[in-house]
Amino acid sequence: MIFQLSDFLFPETPARLFPDTAERPWVLEVGFGDGRFWPPFAHTFPEAPNYLGVELSGVSLLKAERRLRAAGLPNAVLTKLPASVVVREVIPAGSLDAIIVNFPDPWPKAGHTEQRLLRVPFFQLAAHRLKPGGAVLLTTDHDEYFEFACAEAEASGVMRVELAEPPAAALETKYALKWRDLGLGVHHARFIPTAHPTDSAAVSFAPYPKEESAVPHAILRLPDALHPQNLSQTHFDKYTARGGQHAADPVGWTVVLLDAYRSLAKDGLVFLAHVVEGELTQEVLVNVNPRPDGQFLVRLARFGGPIITPGVKAAVATVTAWLEERGAETTNRGY
Ligand SMILES: C[S@@+](CC[C@H](N)C(=O)[O-])C[C@H]1O[C@@H](n2cnc3c(N)ncnc32)[C@H](O)[C@@H]1O
Numbered sequence: 001m002i003f004q005l006s007d008f009l010f011p012e013t014p015a016r017l018f019p020d021t022a023e024r025p026w027v028l029e030v031g032f033g034d035g036r037f038w039p040p041f042a043h044t045f046p047e048a049p050n051y052l053g054v055e056l057s058g059v060s061l062l063k064a065e066r067r068l069r070a071a072g073l074p075n076a077v078l079t080k081l082p083a084s085v086v087v088r089e090v091i092p093a094g095s096l097d098a099i100i101v102n103f104p105d106p107w108p109k110a111g112h113t114e115q116r117l118l119r120v121p122f123f124q125l126a127a128h129r130l131k132p133g134g135a136v137l138l139t140t141d142h143d144e145y146f147e148f149a150c151a152e153a154e155a156s157g158v159m160r161v162e163l164a165e166p167p168a169a170a171l172e173t174k175y176a177l178k179w180r181d182l183g184l185g186v187h188h189a190r191f192i193p194t195a196h197p198t199d200s201a202a203v204s205f206a207p208y209p210k211e212e213s214a215v216p217h218a219i220l221r222l223p224d225a226l227h228p229q230n231l232s233q234t235h236f237d238k239y240t241a242r243g244g245q246h247a248a249d250p251v252g253w254t255v256v257l258l259d260a261y262r263s264l265a266k267d268g269l270v271f272l273a274h275v276v277e278g279e280l281t282q283e284v285l286v287n288v289n290p291r292p293d294g295q296f297l298v299r300l301a302r303f304g305g306p307i308i309t310p311g312v313k314a315a316v317a318t319v320t321a322w323l324e325e326r327g328a329e330t331t332n333r334g335y
Contacts, residue, residue: 001074001076001077001078002061002065002077002078002079002080003077003078003079004079004080004305005079005081005085005280005282005305005307006305006306006307007305008079008089008090009090010089010090011089011090011091011092011093012090012091012092013092014026014050014095017050017052017077018050018075018077020074020075021047021050021075022050024047024048024049024050024075025045025049025050025097025098026049026050026051026052026095026096026097027049027050027051027052027096027097027098027099027100028051028052028053028054028086028087028091028096028098028099028100029051029052029053029054029099029100029101029102030054030083030099030100030101030104030117031054031055031056031083031101031102031103031104031105031117032053032054032055032060032064032078032102033055033057033060033064033102033103033173033174033175034060034063034064034067034174035053035060035063035064035065035066035067035068035078036067036169036172036173036174037100037102037169037170037172037173038051038053038064038068038071038073038076038169039067039068039071039073040168040169040172041100041167041169041170042071042073043071044167044168044169048073048075048076049075049097050075050076051068051073051075051076051077052076052077052078052079052086052090052091053076053077053078053079054078054079054080054081054082054083054086055078055079055080056080056081056082057080058080061078061079061080064078065078081280082279082280083117083122084117084121084122084125084279085278085279085280087099087122087125087126087129088125091129092129093128093129093196094128094129094130094131094132094196095129095131096129096130096131096134097130097131097133097134098130098134098135098136098137099126099129099130099134099135099136099137100136100137100170101117101118101136101137101138101139101140102139102140102170102173102175102176103139103140103141103173103175103176103179104116104117104118104138104140104145106140106142106144106145107145108142108144108145113148116145116148116149118136118138118145118148118149118152118153119152120152120155120156123136123152123153123156123158123159123191124156124157124158124197126159126191126193127156127158127159127193127194127195127196127197128196128197128198130193132193132196134192134193135162135190135191135192135193136153136159136190136191137166137167137170137188137189137190137191138187138188138189138191139166139167139170139171139176139186139187139188140186140187141175141176141179141184141185141186141187143187146187146189149189149191150189153189153191157195158193158194158195158196158197159191159192159193159194160191160192160194161189161190161191161192162189162190162191162192163187163188163189164188164189164190165188166186166188170186170188171186215299215300215302215308216299216300216308216312216313216316216317216334216335217297217298217299217300217316217334217335218297218298218299218316218317218320218330218332218333218334218335219291219295219296219297219298219330219331219332220295220296220298220320220323220324220328220329220330220331221294221295221296221328221329221331222288222296222323222327222328223326223327223328225326225327226323226326226327226328228262228263228267228268228269228288229267231260231262231269235260235326236259236260238256238257238258239256239257239318239322240254240255240256240257241254241255241314241317241318241321242254242255243314244277244310244311244314249310251277251278252277253275253276253277253309253310253311253314254275254276254277254311255273255274255275255276255311255314255315255318256273256274256276257271257272257273257318257319257322258272258273258274259271259272260272263287263289266287266289266290267290268287268288268289268290268296269287269288270285270286270287270288270301271285271286271288271315271319271322272284272285273285273286273315273318273319275309275311275312275314275315276311277309277310277311280309280311282304282306282307282309282311282312283304284300284301284304284306284312284315285300285301285303285304286298286299286300286301286315286316286319287299287300287301288319288323295331296328298316298319298320298323299316300312300315300316313335314335316335317333317335320333320335
């Protein structure tokens with residue numbers, strides 16, 4: 001089953017994700033590619049563990065979904081999201097039996113190591129989300145990334161490193177075969193939590209709502225020049241706003257208004273906004289629709305199932321600010 005960000009709770013429960021098998025072990029695979037690892041690995045257990053797979057590539061997601069369906073693995077959820085967002089926001093504390101990472105992107109160029117997943121913050125987060133006895137399992141052909149990951153695990157202060165043989169299924173993935181054809185060897189390590197961090201910012205959940213809060217909106221009067229019939233292309237340039245940084249969220253949000261459209265159905269406007277909050281990006285639509293009293297309602301559209309994060313609320317505020325800068329007068333704010 002494929003889940004979008006908005007399909008999840010923050011945090012989730014195995015009982016909701018895997019209602020028929022909630023008591024089974026729970027495995028997360030990061031960057032599953034075309035999904036070749038999970039079916040043979042799952043079948044090494046008497047009962048297939050529950051599986052959550054995260055991947056950034058949409059093409060891979062569809063290939064893997066077909067593969068898992070053909071293998072008869074109903075207790076599997078796949079999602080197209082960055083791993084750290086899923087581990088931080090979706091996975092409850094002490095709930096995973098394993099986090100499996102096969103052939104992660106090595107980011108080999110100098111200055112790019114910040115892009116690597118297996119760094120201190122990820123290990124601290126993982127130690128908090130794994131059950132006692134759980135582990136992060138890494139298989140890679142890349143000597144330098146392997147040493148880097150082992151050093152980062154040690155430096156995290158919450159993991160010990162155990163070198164071991166990789167699971168057989170990890171040697172049959174698309175990338176395993178690619179590197180084997182080139183004659184490259186494989187490294188495998190188990191990173192085992194030695195502590196369960198409780199007080200680090202890395203282990204707290206971001207302020208995403210557990211339940212959808214009221215849809216952010218504003219009511220305003222538009223000057224004649226901004227009425228949808230009167231707007232023209234010359235009124236619009238890309239527009240960026242930033243904010244929301246505080247102690248618990250030093251990154252904050254960035255909202256870029258990419259474009260605005262006339263709505264034929266409502267005689268209103270629709271703004272397309274790109275919202276970035278750390279590794280989480282969402283594209284949202286913000287409607288500006290006429291009300292019977294002659295004012296306009298600025299409101300987040302439900303299209304695409306956005307998660308109402310602080311950045312998404314800020315998208316509504318940013319559209320409102322854009323209109324105010326051009327003469328609109330806000331009479332009511334709900335964001
Ligand atoms: C080198 S490929 C390996 C794929 C597969 N594990 C295999 O062995 O064939 C790395 C995969 O990780 C995915 N990926 C990279 N960064 C990711 C992230 N932050 N979260 C989830 N997936 C990621 C990429 O899209 C890519 O498919």
